[in-house]
Amino acid sequence: MQIAVKFDPESDLMEKRVVGVLHEFLSLSIHKKTKRNYLRSLRQKLSLPHKFTRIFTRYPGIFYLSLKCKTTTVTLREAYQSGKLVDPHPLARHRDKFYHVMRTSLLYRAKGALLEEADPHVHGGEDSEEVEWSDELCEDEVSDSEDE
Numbered sequence: 001m002q003i004a005v006k007f008d009p010e011s012d013l014m015e016k017r018v019v020g021v022l023h024e025f026l027s028l029s030i031h032k033k034t035k036r037n038y039l040r041s042l043r044q045k046l047s048l049p050h051k052f053t054r055i056f057t058r059y060p061g062i063f064y065l066s067l068k069c070k071t072t073t074v075t076l077r078e079a080y081q082s083g084k085l086v087d088p089h090p091l092a093r094h095r096d097k098f099y100h101v102m103r104t105s106l107l108y109r110a111k112g113a114l115l116e117e118a119d120p121h122v123h124g125g126e127d128s129e130e131v132e133w134s135d136e137l138c139e140d141e142v143s144d145s146e147d148e
Helices: 002-006 012-028 036-041 054-058 090-118 135-147
Strands: 033-035 063-066 073-076
Touching (some): 012 033, 012 073, 033 036, 054 063
Antiparallel strands (some): 033 073
C-alpha cells in the first residue's frame, strides 16, 4: 500500500487504482454489493483518497448506487443481470432458499389462521360451551394455599 501514497489523489492514475480496488473488493463479496458507509470505514486500510465515493457516480457502467430506505448501497453492475446474480456464491443460494422457505411457511401459517377464523367449530361456534372466568375463584385458591 505504500505505492498508493506516492500518487496524487487527483490524478487519473489514482482514480484508476481506486476503481480497480473497489471493483476487486466488491467482486470478492458474496452478494457483490455493500453499503457505502462500510467502504468509507475501510478507506484508510485500502489507502483510498478522502473523496473516493465520487467514483461511483463517475463510473455508472461499473457501479450502481441504490438509495433505498435512506441507505446508499454500492453494487457491482456486471455481477447482476435482470436483478439476479449472474454467478451466485453457494452461500447466496442457501440464503435465497432459506428466505423462500421462511416466506412460504409464513404464507401457509397466515392461510391457516384465516381458515381457522372462517370455521366456526374451531374456535367456538354455536354449539360450543362458554366458560366464564372469575377473579373470585383465583382469590379463594390463593387464600387456601396460604393457610396451609
